[in-house]
Amino acid sequence: MGRILLPELERVLLDESTIKQRVRELAEELSLDFKGKDVVLVGVLKGSFCFLADLARGMSIPLGIDFVACSSYGLESVSGGNLSITKDISGVVQGRELIIVEDIVDTGLTLRELTDFLSSKQPAGVHTVTLLDKPSRRRMIIDPDYVGFSIPDEFVVGYGLDYAERFRELPYIGVLRKEVYLR
Numbered sequence: 696m697g698r699i700l701l702p703e704l705e706r707v708l709l710d711e712s713t714i715k716q717r718v719r720e721l722a723e724e725l726s727l728d729f730k731g732k733d734v735v736l737v738g739v740l741k742g743s744f745c746f747l748a749d750l751a752r753g754m755s756i757p758l759g760i761d762f763v764a765c766s767s768y769g770l771e772s773v774s775g776g777n778l779s780i781t782k783d784i785s786g787v788v789q790g791r792e793l794i795i796v797e798d799i800v801d802t803g804l805t806l807r808e809l810t811d812f813l814s815s816k817q818p819a820g821v822h823t824v825t826l827l828d829k830p831s832r833r834r835m836i837i838d839p840d841y842v843g844f845s846i847p848d849e850f851v852v853g854y855g856l857d858y859a860e861r862f863r864e865l866p867y868i869g870v871l872r873k874e875v876y877l878r
C-alpha cells in the first residue's frame with residue numbers, strides 16, 4: 696500500500712522494498728561470514744532499531760542481541776572524549792564476535808569511539824555493519840565492514856532515523872527538506 700510523501704520530505708531516497716531486499720542480502724552475507732561463531736549484534740540506539748530487527752530476523756545463525764546508546768558533543772575538540780556512552784551493553788562479551796549495527800555512518804566519530812570502547816572489553820572481534828554510509832562526510836579514519844547503501848551528503852530520515860525525534864516510524868528513507876532543519 697502506497698503512502699503519501701510527508702510535506703517535510705523532498706523525496707524518497709530508498710523505498711521499503713529496496714531496503715528490505717538489501718537488508719536480506721546483508722543478513723545472508725553476515726550469516727555466511729560468521730557461521731559457527733558466537734555472535735552478538737550490538738545495536739546503537741535509537742536509530743538502528745528497525746535495521747537491527749530486520750537484520751536479525753533475516754540471519755540464519757544463532758545470535759545474541761544487545762544495545763548501546765551514546766550522545767555526541769560534536770567534533771570541535773577532536774582528541775577523544777567527545778562522545779559519551781549513555782547505555783553500556785548488558786551481556787558478557789569476552790571471547791564473542793561483536794557486530795556493531797549502525798543506522799548511518801557520517802563523520803565516523805560514533806563508530807570510531809564505539810569500536811574502541813567495545814574492543815577494550817576483550818571480545819574475540821569487533822565488526823561493523825551500517826545500513827547507510829555518507830563517505831564524503833568522513834572525519835575519522837574508519838570504514839564500516841559492511842554497508843547497505845552509500846548515499847550522498849543529504850539529511851535523511853525514516854526506518855529508525857530521526858530529525859528531532861520525528862520520522863523514525865517511516866518504513867522508507869526520505870530526504871528531509873533543508874527548510875525544515877535550517878529554520
Ligand code: IMP
Nearest residue numbers: 800801802803804805849850851856857
Ligand atoms: P557520526 O558520529 O558523525 O558518524 O554520526 C552518527 C550519527 O549521526 C548517526 O548514528 C545518526 O544518529 C546521526 N546522523 C548522521 N547523519 C544523519 C542523517 O542524515 N539523518 C539522521 N541522523 C543522522
